[in-house]
Structure formats: C-alpha cells, structure tokens
Amino acid sequence: GESVGLHLPTLSVQEGDNSIINCAYSNSASDYFIWYKQESGKGPQFIIDIRSNMDKRQGQRVTVLLNKTVKHLSLQIAATQPGDSAVYFCAEKERSGSARQLTFGSGTQLTVLP
Amino acid sequence: GAGVSQSPRYKVAKRGQDVALRCDPISGHVSLFWYQQALGQGPEFLTYFQNEAQLDKSGLPSDRFFAERPEGSVSTLKIQRTQQEDSAVYLCASSLGTSGRKETQYFGPGTRLLVL
Numbered sequence: 001g002e003s004v005g006l007h008l009p010t011l012s013v014q015e016g017d018n019s020i021i022n023c024a025y026s027n028s029a030s031d032y033f034i035w036y037k038q039e040s041g042k043g044p045q046f047i048i049d050i051r052s053n054m055d056k057r058q059g060q061r062v063t064v065l066l067n068k069t070v071k072h073l074s075l076q077i078a079a080t081q082p083g084d085s086a087v088y089f090c091a092e093k094e095r096s097g098s099a100r101q102l103t104f105g106s107g108t109q110l111t112v113l114p
Numbered sequence: 115g116a117g118v119s120q121s122p123r124y125k126v127a128k129r130g131q132d133v134a135l136r137c138d139p140i141s142g143h144v145s146l147f148w149y150q151q152a153l154g155q156g157p158e159f160l161t162y163f164q165n166e167a168q169l170d171k172s173g174l175p176s177d178r179f180f181a182e183r184p185e186g187s188v189s190t191l192k193i194q195r196t197q198q199e200d201s202a203v204y205l206c207a208s209s210l211g212t213s214g215r216k217e218t219q220y221f222g223p224g225t226r227l228l229v230l
Binding site: 032034036041042043044045046049089091093100101102103104105106107 | 118145147154155156157158159162164169170173205207212217218219220221222223224
C-alpha cells in the first residue's frame with residue numbers, strides 16, 4: 001500500500017554543521033506535509049509544515065523542501081545543536097473530504113556529535 | 115498555554131485486564147486523534163473525533179479497542195482484555211480545526227502501556 005518512508009534510519013552530524021533529513025512519500029493524494037521531532041519519552045513536537053502548493057518553507061533554523069515531481073520531502077536544520085538530537089518524523093495528510101489523520105514514516109535518528 | 119496532557123504516563127497491565135487511557139486536549143480544540151506507536155516506529159492512526167462525534171475509527175485494531183469523547187473535550191481510550199501485542203505508546207493529539215492553519219496537530223506526551 002501507499003506509505004511515507006525515510007531514506008536513512010540514522011544520521012550523525014557535527015555540532016554547528018547543517019543537517020538534512022530526507023523523506024519519500026508515495027501517496028499522490030497527499031497535500032499537507034509536516035515534520036515532527038520526538039525526544040525520548042516525549043510526544044512528537046511540531047517543527048514545520050508545508051502544503052503541496054509550495055516548494056519551500058522556512059522557519060527558525062529549519063527549512064522544508066517539497067519536490068512533488070519525485071515525491072520527496074526534506075528537512076534542513078542549520079547550525080545543528082546538541083538539543084537537536086532526536087528522532088525526526090515526516091508525516092502526510094491526504095487531500096480528502098473525510099480523512100483527517102496523519103500518516104507517519106518510521107523516523108530518522110539524528111545524533112549531534114560534540 | 116497548557117498543551118495536550120495524558121494520564122497515566124505509564125501503565126502496566128496483566129494480560130486480560132481492561133485499561134483506560136485519558137487525554138485532555140488543548141482547550142478549544144475541536145479535533146482529537148488517538149495514535150499508537152510501537153517501539154522504533156512512527157505513530158499509527160487509531161481514531162478521530164470532531165467535538166463529541168467519532169468520525170473515523172478505521173485504525174482501531176480490534177473490537178477490544180473503544181474510544182469516547184462524550185462532552186467534546188476529554189477523551190478516553192479503553193482497551194478490553196489486553197493482549198501483549200497491545201504494548202505500545204498511545205499518543206493523543208488535538209487540533210484547533212480541520213482546515214488550513216487550524217489543522218496542525220499537537221501531541222501529548224503519550225501513555226506507555228506494557229502488558230505482561
């Protein structure tokens with residue numbers, strides 16, 4: 001079936017470097033995409049979202065890029081800090097009259113090295 | 115302001131016991147969602163409420179799972195005759211509405227259920 005997936009399960013970066021986390025999706029009916037950060041023992045924390053009518057959206061130190069042609073989503077974190085260490089999930093929502101739930105990928109573990 | 119809260123944070127149950135998990139959404143949030151998260155996996159949808167109406171329960175894995183939100187605020191997820199495969203983190207999320215900027219879902223800390 002259709003699903004949201006991630007290219008890499010783990011990513012290690014040096015403190016101060018930029019991080020790029022990738023996500024592939026296969027549901028062409030999705031029109032809303034979100035990145036969540038989940039620290040150990042906590043619930044997912046909203047980072048940034050983007051709709052399918054946009055290619056790029058920037059937040060504080062984060063940028064999300066959407067390539068609808070290849071169904072690819074990425075999260076860029078600038079000047080990665082130790083507090084950024086967590087599991088990052090991409091999630092999608094269908095452009096549907098009734099569906100409201102998010103479909104999550106399996107996550108990427110980001111480790112920031114000192 | 116206060117975020118989504120869930121209780122208990124941890125629950126240990128013997129196989130066959132019934133459990134009830136509580137979710138307090140952000141005040142004024144119309145939509146409420148329950149998700150199940152297995153270890154090392156992303157959350158998976160269970161059910162969705164708009165106010166007190168349960169509009170989608172397609173993700174509930176069996177008829178042992180039941181959810182309610184009788185007054186359109188607090189919600190309870192009940193699992194009857196728990197099985198070991200029910201062990202997971204149960205996450206609750208709420209959103210202000212169902213479209214545009216209002217549909218951003220905010221998650222609670224989850225209830226970690228362990229069935230022995």
